[in-house]
Amino acid sequence: MGAGYVGLPLAQVFAEAGIPVVLVETSPEKVARVERGESYIRDVQSSDLKRLVEAGSIEITSDYDALKEAEAILIALQTPLSAQREPDLSIVLGAVEDIAPRLQKGQLVVLESTTYPGTTRERLLPVLERSGLKAGEDFYLAFSPERVDPGREDWTTKNTPKIVGGITPACTERAVELYRRAIDTVHPVSSPEAAELTKLLENIFRSVNIALVNELAQLCDRMRIDVWEVVGAAATKPFGFMSFQPGPGLGGHCMPIDPFYLTWKAREYDFYTEFIELAGKVNENMPWWCLGKITRALNAEEKALKGSKVQIVGVAYKANIDDTRESPALKLIELLQEEGADVSYHDAFVAELPEHGLSSTELDPAGSDCVVIVTTHTGIDYDDLVERAPLVVDLRNATGHNGASNRKVWKL
Ligand SMILES: NC(=O)c1ccc[n+]([C@@H]2O[C@H](COP(=O)([O-])OP(=O)(O)OC[C@H]3O[C@@H](n4cnc5c(N)ncnc54)[C@H](O)[C@@H]3O)[C@@H](O)[C@H]2O)c1
Numbered sequence: 001m002g003a004g005y006v007g008l009p010l011a012q013v014f015a016e017a018g019i020p021v022v023l024v025e026t027s028p029e030k031v032a033r034v035e036r037g038e039s040y041i042r043d044v045q046s047s048d049l050k051r052l053v054e055a056g057s058i059e060i061t062s063d064y065d066a067l068k069e070a071e072a073i074l075i076a077l078q079t080p081l082s083a084q085r086e087p088d089l090s091i092v093l094g095a096v097e098d099i100a101p102r103l104q105k106g107q108l109v110v111l112e113s114t115t116y117p118g119t120t121r122e123r124l125l126p127v128l129e130r131s132g133l134k135a136g137e138d139f140y141l142a143f144s145p146e147r148v149d150p151g152r153e154d155w156t157t158k159n160t161p162k163i164v165g166g167i168t169p170a171c172t173e174r175a176v177e178l179y180r181r182a183i184d185t186v187h188p189v190s191s192p193e194a195a196e197l198t199k200l201l202e203n204i205f206r207s208v209n210i211a212l213v214n215e216l217a218q219l220c221d222r223m224r225i226d227v228w229e230v231v232g233a234a235a236t237k238p239f240g241f242m243s244f245q246p247g248p249g250l251g252g253h254c255m256p257i258d259p260f261y262l263t264w265k266a267r268e269y270d271f272y273t274e275f276i277e278l279a280g281k282v283n284e285n286m287p288w289w290c291l292g293k294i295t296r297a298l299n300a301e302e303k304a305l306k307g308s309k310v311q312i313v314g315v316a317y318k319a320n321i322d323d324t325r326e327s328p329a330l331k332l333i334e335l336l337q338e339e340g341a342d343v344s345y346h347d348a349f350v351a352e353l354p355e356h357g358l359s360s361t362e363l364d365p366a367g368s369d370c371v372v373i374v375t376t377h378t379g380i381d382y383d384d385l386v387e388r389a390p391l392v393v394d395l396r397n398a399t400g401h402n403g404a405s406n407r408k409v410w411k412l
Contacts, residue, residue, distance in 0.1 A: 136168030165195030249328030251317025314375025
């Protein structure tokens with residue numbers, strides 16, 4: 001269920017393993033595109049999708065009755081935060097309400113969406129058992145987090161180990177058996193709660209470590225030390241150090257959101273997840289801090305931010321993908337626009353930002369007062385960009401040592 005960033009690659013992995021897949025998807029546009037064998041997810045090649053659709057190995061429908069025929073139902077639906085930054089499970093729970101009346105004896109249901117520990121047992125199980133079927137006996141229920149890193153080629157859905165935790169040992173066994181047919185390594189854990197928390201730990205680990213280097217970057221700015229040089233030097237230690245890069249803030253559907261699922265749940269246990277909150281505070285503040293840096297850089301050229309032509313290079317939340325969800329570039333554009341800057345952007349992967357009234361323009365370093373490098377897609381000649389731009393604010397160290405020795409380049 002859900003033919004998105006998680007669901008479509010997962011469908012491909014199962015189909016390639018010889019297990020026929022029916023995608024259940026509510027977006028008519030996505031249904032039409034999959035039917036034509038046209039992929040909208042970079043990790044899935046259209047040629048592969050077309051081959052699998054034509055062979056009948058992948059079908060797509062918006063008809064929930066298709067669920068009745070399935071051996072297993074894997075739920076890969078969105079788990080966003082509400083405006084008040086609380087878990088919003090309405091999409092997943094709405095879908096589970098639709099599964100319950102169609103649930104068949106012997107079926108396996110697995111939640112793949114990232115969520116807080118307890119979701120599978122406390123929220124899914126009671127709804128599914130309303131069918132009159134009992135988990136572990138009549139049907140099987142488990143949690144198995146998706147760990148895909150979009151755009152990554154070395155670690156994919158197929159070769160990244162899969163964590164599985166079932167409501168009962170029989171549920172775990174059944175889910176492990178399914179995933180082993182398509183995924184190289186399956187790692188069972190003792191409960192859905194352990195599997196749910198495993199996924200959150202992975203994302204919180206990254207969020208906290210990125211916040212640490214982001215804080216250090218701000219101190220380095222005051223101390224006139226190049227944070228990139230320090231991180232690079234520390235990374236030469238073969239043990240006990242893992243390198244994380246500073247940047248303009250967290251992006252994507254996972255890292256800015258998932259940790260707060262745990263924060264919310266922890267309150268039920270009178271517990272405050274302070275590392276998560278602190279990391280969120282530092283990372284969420286980065287676009288404002290970057291705005292300050294751009295303002296200072298222009299000031300040094302005796303220019304005000306208001307009215308200055310600022311070109312943002314790269315708006316996707318990370319390199320070589322087209323996903324702009326929660327991208328810090330969007331926040332930075334909003335802040336620059338609020339201050340009256342004349343903002344344009346260049347991103348070969350993202351043609352339009354309709355909510356900001358912008359379309360990608362040609363890279364124009366010479367025609368800008370300041371070029372801000374936010375996301376470093378490959379294919380851009382940064383030496384040439386520095387050569388032609390009057391002023392560069394480099395939030396990713398794309399200009400490397402050139403930048404360090406060049407007075408018109410301001411690095412994060
Ligand atoms: N994107 C990632 O890199 C990533 C990585 C690991 C985990 N996750 C987690 O996986 C989950 C799914 O994320 P995603 O990025 O694939 O989301 P997505 O928005 O790309 O995909 C969800 C799909 O479900 C469809 N949909 C919505 N409601 C539906 C319904 N009731 N029935 C059928 N289809 C419906 C949507 O149209 C969409 O195509 C989230 O919990 C996310 O946190 C995402």
